Amino acid sequence: MNGARALWATLASHGISTVFGYPGGAIMPVYDALTFYPEVRHVLTRHEQGAAHAAEGWAKATGELGVCMATSGPGATNLVTGLADAMLDSVPLLAITGNVASHLMGTDAFQEADITGITLPITKHNYVVRDVAELPRVVAEAIRIARSGRPGPVLVDIPKDIQLAAYHGEIPAPQARPEAPAPSSEAIARARELLRGARKPVLMVGGGSLDAAAEITALARAWDMPVITTLMGLGTFPASDPLWLGMPGMHGSVAANRAISEADVLLGIGLRFDDRVTGRVSGFAPQAAIIHVDLDAAEIGKIVRTHVPVRGDAALAARALAQEAQPPPRAEWHAQLRDWQARTETPAHWGAGYAVKAVVERLHPDDLLSSDVGQHQMLAAQLARFEKPRRWINSGGLGTMGFGLPAAIGAGMAEPGVRSVVIAGDGGFQMTAQELATLKMYDIRNVKICIINNSYLGMVRQWQELFHEKRYSEVWLGDSNPDFLKLADAYDVPGYRARTAEELPGAIAAWLADPKSALLEVVVPHEHGVFPMVPAGAALSEMIETEPARPGAPTPEASEA
């Protein structure tokens, strides 16, 4: 057995069933050895970035490890965006890269890049395997690190000669996941004390709570507390529950942002108080005592002052906090919340929001919904109603354009029986549009692509409109966009199009009913914003609730002409 076969044997012994990747010179022994391991499926994407995002989509949908693979140099550097994305969103990801032979490393050899140096700040850990005897152990350890504690990406770089060297050792069996740390009883007692006295409490949950949805729901109901789910935490609490206030932050709901600004106790579980959530930190929850539960001690007190730090697993903490719940009567608070909830405007007029709402309304609770990055992403996050966790596949921390399509493919391959819908913009879609070939090659039938086409880089345009006096610098795509239906057709992907509110329901129905993966282009008016919005640097209480009037702006009809 050589190192390359030992690699596949180790991956197989850890239950890795699917690897997304792209071959090249320095990883050829691994691809050669792949032919001897039919139990592992390799998915050939059309770009290494697609492989990384597909692995992320897999991991985000299942909570299990995603694996991607690339050759040295340009192959490896093409993984960088995906690794950074996985780092910021705490996604368990294993990246395997080939490298030039050991004796060439450091000589600027053909296709050599110092990928461990490059990825050092954007991986949880990384390795160069310098001895074939170490290879399976290193891979097993990398898998353990990626999955344990706060998950994250780990990269293992394997020089070509190590792939070819003879390996005589054992293949390591997977190790049990370390037990989740339980929060201290003192911290839980102090948190309960605060909740007992709280007249206006809110519970805010993030991506670290995704696997604690049942406990979070029980906790909220036990204490009769409203729940805010961050962009990463959407689905942790059922949207149909009257206690749900929506998403906080820059494009958060009126109810969520007002509740944070008025709360006297804020219980945050598994979230890291990103600046897109807090707005100006000094204006965030100004009256609240903050209880912060997190697995990662470094997150507690990093951004906001914390009155009761609770280090531990989200599910264990939520379960402990729910015990001995004694919620005081809070009729006034609930009345106030209902008033704010009523201020949620649904997009009534034809535009991007209208189109996104029409699509997400047709989703089943089991459906996966991915998004790319931009206005359509925020609209989807605002308008979709998630009842379950791990149905929302999205690039939160890094905000990676081009994420949507490959991630939806990865998520869709993880759950072939489930519809994997992706909402993208015309800009982001073109960053990884070549992954349509992956759909064709593997005859994937459950991926439904919706492009909200406003012919602009819409979010940048919105900021230019609001903060740069409408100087629309380099955001117009309309003259150069492809005919998206022809593009889809080139890859044998059926396409549908809607240009008006009247055409939309029929187009959506045909698109979803198509037995194959299909593309729907919705052509919407050029200028349309996402609101509510908290301008960067402002406090949540300084939110712009509704879209400002546009004096002199062309009407949708005129701009269509």
Added chain:
Amino acid sequence: MTPEQSIPDHLLSILVRDEPRVLTRITALFGRRGYNIKSLSVGTTEHPGVSRMTIVVSGDRGVVEQAIRQLEKLHDVVKIIDHSLEKYVDRELVLVKVAINPDTRVEVRQIAEDFRSRIVDVGRHALTFEVTGDEGKITAFVEQLRPFGILETMRTGRIALTRGSNADIPGHVYHSGETQALHPTLPAEPREERAREVPNMF
């Protein structure tokens, strides 16, 4: 008091796996997160495969706590000792080359003697001294010599050890017998223990 002086220094000892790039990993973390390293010394330890760094970081308590927590997450970090929470000894070594002439030679040597400094090199126009001691002593020595004309100095940066026997220190590297520091399944206890010791947080 200048703003620079108002920022306190914190002395950290960081025990790390002796792996390639570990120094880069540590310094990159400090660099990326904007923590200011004032001095850094690295050397081997009594345990093969474990290196020890003494880092002086300036910043308020919150900055240092955050730096420690971020360091704890690095896979290569075995143990962190925050010396502000323990009794410790620290030393720094400095080489000072000072200009001399026939009129000043005796006076310079007298000052060096007062500081228990050793002469390590004698030239016609310069003497080079070696001094070890805490930061205050070294600074005082350098200031005493400054009027004579300092030609070159090199300070090693501070190094520190906790006072008392190793048995007083919780953690894995000081366990009797073979070190577990390089064991692939190194348990996370010492890191959690450290976290609990940080006041007002856990």
